[in-house]
Amino acid sequence: MxxxxxxxxxxxENGKRFxxxxxxxxxxxxxxxxxxxxxxxxxxxxxxxxxxxxxVYGPREVHPRHMQNPxxxxxxxxxxxxxxxxxxxxRPGPDRRSQELxxxxxxxxxxxxxxxxxxxTTVDVYMEVxxxxxxxxxxxxxAASVALADAGIPMRDLVPAVxxxxxxxxxxxxxxxxxxxxxxxxxxxxxxxxxxxxxxxxMDGHLTYDExxxxxxxxxxxxxxxYELQKEALRKKxxxxxxxxxxxxxxxxxxxAAEPAHGEFHEGAGVPPEEGAHEPEEPPxxxxxxxxxxx
Amino acid sequence: MEQDAIGExxxxxxxxxxxxxxxxxxxxxxxxxxxTVETGLVTSAAGSARVKWGDTDVMVGVMIETGTxxxxxxxxxxxxxxxxxxxMASPYFESGPPRxxxxxxxxxxxxxxxxxxxxxxxxxxxTPKEKVYICYIDIHVLDFGGNLFDPCSxxxxxxxxxxxxxxxRHGLGEDYKLKIDHFPISxxxxxxxxxxxxxxxxxEERVAEARLTVTTDENGDVRAMQKGLSGKLTFxxxxxxxxxxxxxxxxxxxxxxxxx
Numbered sequence: 001m002x003x004x005x006x007x008x009x010x011x012x013e014n015g016k017r018f019x020x021x022x023x024x025x026x027x028x029x030x031x032x033x034x035x036x037x038x039x040x041x042x043x044x045x046x047x048x049x050x051x052x053x054x055x056v057y058g059p060r061e062v063h064p065r066h067m068q069n070p071x072x073x074x075x076x077x078x079x080x081x082x083x084x085x086x087x088x089x090x091r092p093g094p095d096r097r098s099q100e101l102x103x104x105x106x107x108x109x110x111x112x113x114x115x116x117x118x119x120x121t122t123v124d125v126y127m128e129v130x131x132x133x134x135x136x137x138x139x140x141x142x143a144a145s146v147a148l149a150d151a152g153i154p155m156r157d158l159v160p161a162v163x164x165x166x167x168x169x170x171x172x173x174x175x176x177x178x179x180x181x182x183x184x185x186x187x188x189x190x191x192x193x194x195x196x197x198x199x200x201x202x203m204d205g206h207l208t209y210d211e212x213x214x215x216x217x218x219x220x221x222x223x224x225x226x227y228e229l230q231k232e233a234l235r236k237k238x239x240x241x242x243x244x245x246x247x248x249x250x251x252x253x254x255x256x257a258a259e260p261a262h263g264e265f266h267e268g269a270g271v272p273p274e275e276g277a278h279e280p281e282e283p284p285x286x287x288x289x290x291x292x293x294x295x
Numbered sequence: 296m297e298q299d300a301i302g303e304x305x306x307x308x309x310x311x312x313x314x315x316x317x318x319x320x321x322x323x324x325x326x327x328x329x330x331t332v333e334t335g336l337v338t339s340a341a342g343s344a345r346v347k348w349g350d351t352d353v354m355v356g357v358m359i360e361t362g363t364x365x366x367x368x369x370x371x372x373x374x375x376x377x378x379x380x381x382x383m384a385s386p387y388f389e390s391g392p393p394r395x396x397x398x399x400x401x402x403x404x405x406x407x408x409x410x411x412x413x414x415x416x417x418x419x420x421x422t423p424k425e426k427v428y429i430c431y432i433d434i435h436v437l438d439f440g441g442n443l444f445d446p447c448s449x450x451x452x453x454x455x456x457x458x459x460x461x462x463x464r465h466g467l468g469e470d471y472k473l474k475i476d477h478f479p480i481s482x483x484x485x486x487x488x489x490x491x492x493x494x495x496x497x498x499e500e501r502v503a504e505a506r507l508t509v510t511t512d513e514n515g516d517v518r519a520m521q522k523g524l525s526g527k528l529t530f531x532x533x534x535x536x537x538x539x540x541x542x543x544x545x546x547x548x549x550x551x552x553x554x555x
Contacts, residue, residue: 075525096398103395110525187520197527201507203520204410209537212517216530 010167010179017167019176024218026162026174026225031143031233033150041151043233045143048176049133054143056151059121073118077106077125079140085132101137108161108190108199109144114154123153134180135163141190141200146230150237159199160226161190164215171211173218187212189219193227196220306487306502313489320349320496325539327482327494332449332551334457342458342473346450349496350440352384355450356433357458359473361465364420364427372419372427376405378434378447385439399523403481404434404448406519407510411479413455418474421467428460430473441497444508444521448481449547456553478553479518481510482540486526493539507533509540513554 010018017023027048036042039055046052062068079101083092094102105127113123125148127140138161145159165175166185175183185205191198207215309319316324328349337343342357364371378401380388393401408414419428432451436443458473485495485503492499495506504526510519517537522528528536548554 096393096402099395099398100402103399104521104523107523107525111527192527195527195529197529198505198522198533199527201520201522201528201533203517204406206410206512206516206518208514208516209541212537216533 010182011170011172017172018178023170024173024221026222027176029226029229031146031229033146033233033237039147039151041147041149041153043143043146043150045139045146047133047135047139047142048174049131050129050136050139051131052136052139052143053128053130054140054147055126056123056144056147056153057126058123058151059118059153060124062120062122067122068120071119072115073113073121073123075106075110075113075115075123075125077109077127077144078102079105079127079129079137081129081132081136085129085136101140104200104202105137105141105144108141108159109148111199112145112156112159112192113148114156117154123148132177134175134177135188138162138188138190142226142230146233149234157192157194158227158230159190160193160223160230161188161200162219162222162226163188164218164222166205166207166211166215171207171214171218173222185211185215187215187219189216189223191220191223193223302501305498309499309502310487310489313487313492318492318496319498324491325493327445327543328496330446330449330547330550332453334453340454340458341461342454342456344450344453344457346446346453348440348442348446348449349494350438351436351442351446352438352440353443353446353450354435354437355447355454356435357451357454357473358431358433359458359460360429360431361421361426362429363425364423368416369424370420371416372414373429374405374409374414374416374432375429376401376408376432376434376451378404378436378443380436380439380443384436388436388439399521400443400447401434403444403508403519403521404432404451406521407448407479407481408432408451408455411477411510411512411518413452413475413477413479414473415476419460421465430455430458439497441500442483442485442495444483445481445494448479448510449551452478452480452553453551478513478548479510480540480544480547480553481508481519482536482543483508484532484536484539486528486532491532491535491539493543507536509537511537511540511544513544513548515541515544 029047032044035044036055041056043054059073079098081090083090125144129136141161164173164187165183167179167183185207187203190200331347333345336345337356340356341359344355346353378397380397382388382390434447456475459470460473461470462468463470484507485492486505505524505528508521512518
């Protein structure tokens with residue numbers, strides 16, 4: 001963890017956090033499915049100040065061919081931060097941190113895709129962090145599984161992800177960047193909601209066993225909310241498509257209008273904050289998400 | 296990794312043994328392999344340790360040099376961890392740029408050492424903003440016998456614990472012993488179909504569905520965790536792995552007189 005001291009208290013007298021959230025409260029999250037035209041599936045997530053886009057291609061041929069698995073598909077994720085996603089320009093291309101995240105996110109997704117149905121192929125999942133505000137790996141993974149579903153890839157379940165942590169000695173849910181920078185621990189976690197099994201689990205910082213259990217409890221609770229938002233995003237896209245199917249047959253010249261929304265994600269358009277969204281305002285923040293420390 | 300018939304057989308064999316609480320090498324499911332550590336073997340390094348952990352053999356060298364601090368931490372020294380999976384260690388290791396496996400290994404070892412505040416980096420500052428000590432932890436895997444995380448973490452800890460800051464070489468007074476404040480130990484649990492195996496050996500690791508590395512400090516507090524592989528872990532399995540790590544941490548700290 002950063003451990004950089006902050007200029008003000010992160011946990012206020014009234015037990016709320018600096019951005020107005022309760023200890024166990026998520027930042028506002030909105031998820032949109034099917035935002036790109038070329039990709040087989042895509043999703044866009046706004047999560048606090050995070051803006052993350054995910055796209056899926058596949059199942060398709062594996063290159064180089066020696067990476068093919070004759071028994072099943074491979075899932076190749078790519079987590080990438082745009083150079084402009086943090087206030088100090090990030091050197092483009094994969095650094096060690098994103099290579100590690102790429103690896104564990106690929107592993108987490110491989111657990112939910114029915115890989116045995118598509119031998120010798122790859123399912124490519126690209127995550128682009130356009131704006132970073134702590135918790136980008138979780139936002140990326142959350143978007144990725146919606147994009148997989150949008151691509152129609154057979155899978156066991158969606159994969160919600162979230163990170164709780166510790167700030168000023170208190171366990172809190174879903175750290176924002178400022179909390180992350182001066183935080184004492186971070187616990188990113190992704191589960192298979194159907195069974196509650198862990199697909200991704202990392203931790204750094206300092207937590208006693210009891211604090212760790214508390215942080216996991218916050219995560220489990222938040223994951224339920226995120227899971228609902230993921231399903232809602234898919235429902236929204238495909239329910240609209242369904243309604244536009246002519247239940248009452250239209251006359252031939254009245255071509256059914258409006259395509260299912262391939263919404264824009266740029267121009268800050270996104271989606272309006274919606275269900276269960278909490279209201280806090282994020283103060284503008286600086287600094288890299290992780291302290292790489294050259295490691 | 297292993298889709299061939301031998302892999303299938305091994306998987307079945309390892310799973311069948313576990314039903315009777317047994318392992319191929321005779322260990323109990325929650326037992327770590329025998330460990331020996333030698334320190335100070337490399338005199339050119341500030342600190343070094345060779346860890347033989349079952350069939351796994353790693354060499355860790357700590358080098359302390361001077362350089363400029365990171366702009367956002369101008370009054371702190373720098374800790375850098377690197378792991379080399381050199382081709383001599385396994386037929387599957389190739390030379391070339393670091394692969395995701397070695398990056399993950401280095402970063403998980405680094406995370407445990409860094410998050411436990413093993414060394415106080417502010418003590419490695421020479422002149423704020425200008426000159427600090429940079430502490431490199433370089434890990435060479437010599438023989439890959441499964442479960443690299445724990446031997447490499449222990450090697451890093453032991454090398455740091457015996458390291459001297461070469462102040463004289465940099466004209467900064469007499470050499471002195473690097474001060475160690477905390478003693479993180481990592482312990483990895485693998486999950487296979489029929490249950491959990493602590494400190495997986497090579498074959499066990501190959502058939503593992505998931506693994507969880509947990510690093511604890513001398514108080515039993517958790518400092519770092521990393522789940523790996525594309526299998527799933529239940530909440531109970533995660534709790535068991537954490538508690539196992541707390542126990543193994545206690546045992547190894549007392550065996551190697553860390554913090555005693």
